[in-house]
Amino acid sequence: MQRIKVLGIPFHFGQEHQDVKDAPTYFRTLGLLEQLDKIAYVSDLGDLDFSLCKNAPVFSSIKNELKASIANELISKCIESEDLRNNFLLNLGGDHGMALGTIHGLLSHKQDMVVIWADAHGDINTPATTLSGNFHGMPLSFLLSLPKKRRAFNWLKNTLSAQKLIYFGPRDLDASEKEIIEELSIQYYSSEEINRIGTKKLLDRALKIADPQGRCPLHLSFDVDVFDTKDIHSTGTKVDHGPRLEEIFKLGKLLGETGRLQSMDVVELNPGIGTQEQVLNTFFLTMEFIEATLKKSIQQKDFFAMSTSA
Numbered sequence: 001m002q003r004i005k006v007l008g009i010p011f012h013f014g015q016e017h018q019d020v021k022d023a024p025t026y027f028r029t030l031g032l033l034e035q036l037d038k039i040a041y042v043s044d045l046g047d048l049d050f051s052l053c054k055n056a057p058v059f060s061s062i063k064n065e066l067k068a069s070i071a072n073e074l075i076s077k078c079i080e081s082e083d084l085r086n087n088f089l090l091n092l093g094g095d096h097g098m099a100l101g102t103i104h105g106l107l108s109h110k111q112d113m114v115v116i117w118a119d120a121h122g123d124i125n126t127p128a129t130t131l132s133g134n135f136h137g138m139p140l141s142f143l144l145s146l147p148k149k150r151r152a153f154n155w156l157k158n159t160l161s162a163q164k165l166i167y168f169g170p171r172d173l174d175a176s177e178k179e180i181i182e183e184l185s186i187q188y189y190s191s192e193e194i195n196r197i198g199t200k201k202l203l204d205r206a207l208k209i210a211d212p213q214g215r216c217p218l219h220l221s222f223d224v225d226v227f228d229t230k231d232i233h234s235t236g237t238k239v240d241h242g243p244r245l246e247e248i249f250k251l252g253k254l255l256g257e258t259g260r261l262q263s264m265d266v267v268e269l270n271p272g273i274g275t276q277e278q279v280l281n282t283f284f285l286t287m288e289f290i291e292a293t294l295k296k297s298i299q300q301k302d303f304f305a306m307s308t309s310a
């Protein structure tokens with residue numbers, strides 16, 4: 001029987017708004033798991049506990065470097081040890097800094113996994129190029145093994161290939177990030193292109209390049225700031241001129257229809273930002289997206305046959 005495994009990841013060390021850590025609790029309180037249970041049996045893995053992650057008082061170009069590293073190692077180990085055959089893994093963040101751990105852990109199961117990074121930002125700065133020092137702007141650089149070796153991160157062993165990464169919806173990149181993306185020829189579909197050409201055409205092209213034979217497992221790392229500012233409010237770094245809502249929903253639906261979407265991160269919801277109504281609207285829209293995407297993914301009969309293991 002197919003299951004949806006739900007892991008709460010109250011990771012907040014990647015930026016300065018602490019309240020992102022409460023998002024998994026909000027999702028649970030608002031009934032997300034009950035809704036998902038109508039799609040497939042839900043197995044709740046609970047929330048990870050980062051209270052023992054300590055910081056060392058060292059100078060670093062990464063804020064909370066040690067906490068961010070220890071927490072991500074914990075996330076990765078937890079996912080590595082899960083049985084993911086015949087299971088969809090839904091990771092509820094937390095800020096986007098946690099995607100180092102989720103994707104690193106998933107790569108231990110599926111080395112050929114393709115990652116679709118839906119985001120207004122690039123999240124690919126290295127410790128050498130970051131302007132803010134916020135770790136949630138760096139997880140991709142660590143996944144691609146771009147930073148020089150750092151003692152705090154010596155647990156990292158898996159690398160995502162740049163050919164297996166697809167950006168969806170960015171519109172606010174640092175100059176250094178543009179350089180990295182160009183140099184590594186990472187596939188990049190901006191918000192403007194999505195609205196002009198449409199998700200279907202772009203995604204078909206993107207997947208053909210990243211996975212010519214159409215056999216690799218897919219992971220969606222979904223930062224809610226990919227939504228346009230008129231569609232959501234309760235997130236820390238909103239950016240105007242996002243993809244139209246229907247194009248974003250199409251992304252989830254089309255990925256689900258491939259039968260190969262097996263995992264997803266949902267990050268950067270912050271219940272501490274905005275009025276109660278704005279918070280609820282943000283969560284309900286995101287829940288609608290999660291439900292629509294998982295419904296399509298689970299409906300595909302070959303979902304578990306395509307699962308690979310290392």
Ligand SMILES: [Mn+2]
Nearest residue numbers: 096119123223
């Ligand atoms: Mn992000």
